[in-house]
Structure formats: structure tokens, C-alpha cells
Amino acid sequence: MPGSTNGSTKTMGALTAGTLVLVTAYTVTLGSNGWLWFGWVVLGLLTLAAIVVRS
Structure with missing residues (x-):
């Protein structure tokens, strides 16, 4: 689903x-x-990159 993040990306953000x-x-x-x-x-920066790649 575009614009959503998976659990690992949310964990990385936290x-x-x-x-x-x-x-x-x-x-x-x-x-x-x-x-x-x-x-x-x-x-x-790694977290931001992960969010961009997942979007």
C-alpha cells in the first residue's frame, strides 16, 4: 500500500x-x-532513506 510503512520501518523510526x-x-x-x-x-538519514524506499 503506497504511503504506508511496515513494522521494521516504524521500529527504526522509534x-x-x-x-x-x-x-x-x-x-x-x-x-x-x-x-x-x-x-x-x-x-x-538511514531511517529517512528506509521510509522513502518503502513509500
Whole structure:
């Protein structure tokens, strides 16, 4: 069905959102870590690519 996402894509989106919360909490608590933010950006781009491919 066009425009819908399957379970794995939804799970990946939830993982990306959860990781954003964790990275933000880490940054607020202990200070910024560039590698964490880089990893989150890569994860976000992979999630976005998965959503585009599934559409």
C-alpha cells in the first residue's frame, strides 16, 4: 500500500527518536560528544532513506 510503512520501518523510526532523546540527555548532563551526534545523524538519514524506499 503506497504511503504506508511496515513494522521494521516504524521500529527504526522509534529507535531514532529514542536515540535523539538519549543523546540530548547525555549532552545536557555531561556535555556534547560529536561522535554521538554524528551517529544520530547517520541513523536519522538511514531511517529517512528506509521510509522513502518503502513509500
